[in-house]
Amino acid sequence: MPAPGTLNLVPFVSVENMMNLVLATGVETFLTELAAYIEEDFRRWEAFDKTARVASHSTDGVIELMPTSDGRLYGFKYVNGHPKNTRTGRQTVTAFGVLSDVESGYPLLLTEMTILTALRTAATSAVAARYLAPQGARTMALIGNGAQSEFQAMAFKAILGIDRLRLFDIEPTASERCRRNLEGFGFDIEICRSGEQAVEGADIVTTATADKQSATILSDNMIGAGIHINAVGGDCPGKTELHRDILLRSDIFVEFPPQTRIEGEIQQLPADHPVTELWQVIAGLKPGRRAAQQITLFDSVGFATEDFSALRYVRDRLTGTDHFDMLDLLADPDEPRDLFGMLLRRKALNASAQ
Numbered sequence: 614m615p616a617p618g619t620l621n622l623v624p625f626v627s628v629e630n631m632m633n634l635v636l637a638t639g640v641e642t643f644l645t646e647l648a649a650y651i652e653e654d655f656r657r658w659e660a661f662d663k664t665a666r667v668a669s670h671s672t673d674g675v676i677e678l679m680p681t682s683d684g685r686l687y688g689f690k691y692v693n694g695h696p697k698n699t700r701t702g703r704q705t706v707t708a709f710g711v712l713s714d715v716e717s718g719y720p721l722l723l724t725e726m727t728i729l730t731a732l733r734t735a736a737t738s739a740v741a742a743r744y745l746a747p748q749g750a751r752t753m754a755l756i757g758n759g760a761q762s763e764f765q766a767m768a769f770k771a772i773l774g775i776d777r778l779r780l781f782d783i784e785p786t787a788s789e790r791c792r793r794n795l796e797g798f799g800f801d802i803e804i805c806r807s808g809e810q811a812v813e814g815a816d817i818v819t820t821a822t823a824d825k826q827s828a829t830i831l832s833d834n835m836i837g838a839g840i841h842i843n844a845v846g847g848d849c850p851g852k853t854e855l856h857r858d859i860l861l862r863s864d865i866f867v868e869f870p871p872q873t874r875i876e877g878e879i880q881q882l883p884a885d886h887p888v889t890e891l892w893q894v895i896a897g898l899k900p901g902r903r904a905a906q907q908i909t910l911f912d913s914v915g916f917a918t919e920d921f922s923a924l925r926y927v928r929d930r931l932t933g934t935d936h937f938d939m940l941d942l943l944a945d946p947d948e949p950r951d952l953f954g955m956l957l958r959r960k961a962l963n964a965s966a967q
C-alpha cells in the first residue's frame with residue numbers, strides 16, 4: 614500500500630479509523646466478509662506455521678503474543694485478558710496487531726485489534742456454528758453480556774439468521790446495555806433472571822463470561838439434546854465455564870489442539886480425549902453436526918490464524934479508503950547500513966534549524 618518513496622511509512626489504523634472503517638462497511642457486511650477470510654484461511658490450514666500462543670500469566674490476568682505465517686505474510690497480535698479491569702474503567706481484553714511481508718520483513722500494517730478481536734471472535738464462532746448448530750436455528754442464549762456480547766449476536770444474525778436472543782448476566786445492567794445496543798437490528802430480545810432461564814428453548818448457547826476461575830456457567834442439567842454450545846469465555850488455564858459432565862456428552866470441536874488443551878474447556882479432560890479440529894470440518898475432511906440429537910461444542914479460545922485473517926481482511930478493506938494514517942515506524946536510511954549517518958544528518962538538520 615505505501616506509495617513509492619514512502620517505504621518506511623506503515624499504514625496505521627487507530628481505534629477511530631477502525632470504527633469508521635467498520636461503520637462505512639456496515640457491521641453485518643464486515644462480519645460476513647471477515648468470516649469468509651477466516652474460513653478461507655482455515656481451509657488452507659496446512660499452509661500455516663502454527664504455535665500455541667506465548668502467554669505470560671499473572672495473578673489477575675494474562676498478556677499473550679499470537680504469531681503465525683503462511684510463508685508470504687506474517688502476522689501477530691498482542692492481547693491481554695484481565696477480568697478485574699472493568700472495575701477500574703478498563704477493558705478486560707485489549708489488543709493491537711501487525712501484518713508483515715515475509716520477503717522483506719517489513720510491516721505492511723499496524724492496527725488496533727480490540728474492536729477487531731471482538732469482530733473476529735464473533736465471526737469465527739458463527740463460522741463454526743454454520744457447521745455445528747442445529748438446522749434452522751433461530752434462538753440463541755447469550756450468557757455474559759459484556760464487551761464481546763453484541764458482536765456475537767450480530768455475527769450470528771448476519772451469518773446464521775439468529776434473530777431471537779435470551780440474555781443473562783450476573784449484572785443486570787450489562788444485559789440492559791446489551792439489549793439497548795442491539796435495538797433496531799431486528800432482534801427479539803428477552804432478558805432472563807438466570808442462566809437456566811436463558812437456555813430454555815435455545816438452539817445455540819453462547820457463554821462469554823469473564824472470571825479467572827473454574828466457573829460453572831452451564832451445569833449438566835441445563836443442556837438438552839441437540840444444542841450447539843459456543844463457549845467463548847474459558848480461554849486460559851484455570852478459567853473455564855462449563856461443567857465437565859457437559860464435555861463428556863458433547864462432540865467437541867477446537868481450533869488448534871495444543872493450545873486448546875491448555876486453555877480451553879477441555880483442560881478439564883485427559884489429554885487424549887478425542888476432539889475434532891474445526892479446520893478439518895471446514896475443509897470437508899470430517900463431519901460437523903451429524904444428527905439432530907447431538908450436542909456440539911465449539912471450545913473457542915481464539916487462534917492466531919483468525920487474527921491473521923482479520924489483519925489480511927483489514928488491509929484489503931482499507932484500499933481506496935482514507936481510514937488510516939501513515940506511521941513513521943521504521944528507521945530506513947537513504948543509504949542502507951548508514952543508520953548512524955542518518956542520526957548525524959538529523960543532528961546537523963536540528964542545529965541548522967536553531
Ligand code: NAD
Nearest residue numbers: 705734757759760761782783787821822823846913914915
Ligand atoms: P467483559 O468483562 O466485558 O464481560 C464479561 C461479562 O460476563 C460481564 O458483564 C460479567 O458481569 C459477566 N459475568 C461474569 N460472571 C458471570 C456469571 N457467572 N454469569 C453470568 N455472567 C457473568 O469481557 P468480554 O470482553 O466480553 O470477554 C468475555 C470473555 O471472553 C473473557 O473471558 C475473554 O477472555 C473471553 N474472550 C475469548 C475470546 C476467544 O477467542 N475465545 C476472544 C475474546 C474474549
